[in-house]
Amino acid sequence: MQQPRTNHAIRARELRVIGPEGENLGVLTLEESLKKAEALGLDLIEISPTATPPVAKIAEFGKYLYEENKKSKLAKKSHSTEVKTVQVKLATGDHDLALKAKKTSEWLTEGNKVKVDLFLPGRAKYLDEKFLKERIERMLKFVTVEYKISEAAKKSPKGMTVVIERA
Numbered sequence: 001m002q003q004p005r006t007n008h009a010i011r012a013r014e015l016r017v018i019g020p021e022g023e024n025l026g027v028l029t030l031e032e033s034l035k036k037a038e039a040l041g042l043d044l045i046e047i048s049p050t051a052t053p054p055v056a057k058i059a060e061f062g063k064y065l066y067e068e069n070k071k072s073k074l075a076k077k078s079h080s081t082e083v084k085t086v087q088v089k090l091a092t093g094d095h096d097l098a099l100k101a102k103k104t105s106e107w108l109t110e111g112n113k114v115k116v117d118l119f120l121p122g123r124a125k126y127l128d129e130k131f132l133k134e135r136i137e138r139m140l141k142f143v144t145v146e147y148k149i150s151e152a153a154k155k156s157p158k159g160m161t162v163v164i165e166r167a
Helices: 030-040 061-077 094-110 122-126 129-140
Strands: 014-018 024-029 043-048 055-059 083-089 113-119 147-156 159-166
Touching: 014 030, 014 043, 024 030, 030 043, 030 055, 043 061, 055 061, 083 094, 083 129, 094 113, 094 129, 094 159, 113 129, 129 147, 129 159
Parallel strands: 014 055, 083 113
Antiparallel strands: 014 024, 043 055, 113 159, 147 159
C-alpha cells in the first residue's frame, strides 16, 4: 500500500477538507488547511489525490494508517464466498420446500452462493427438461431474498443443478 501524502508533502493548492470528527470543512487553500491541522495538533492527510479538488482529512497519521490497514484486512477476509448446496427431489412437499428456501435465503443474505440440486433417481433422469426446470422454479419461488441465477439449470450426475447468488 502506498503511503498517502501528509502535511507539507501535499502538492495541491486547494483541498476539500474533512475534519477530525468526519465533518466537512469545505474547500480550503493548502495553507488554511495546514493551519487548522496544526491548531488541532493533528496531521493533514491527502485521502483522495485524484478527486477535484483533492480530498484531505485532518487526523492523527498513525491512527489513520492503523484504521486503513484494519479496513483492508477486513475486506480481504469478507471476500470468501462459499457455495452451499440444497437438495430437493421431485416429490418434495411445499412445506419442506419453504424450509429449504428459508435456509437458502439466509445463506444468500450472508453472501454465499447456493447450488440447488434437483435429485433424480433412476429413470427420472430422462424426464422432460422443461418439467424438471419447473420443479426447480417451484422451490425458488419460496426464496425471500432478491437473487440472480449465476449458472443456469443444467443436467448433472445427480439430476439437474442451478446456482444462484444474491442480486
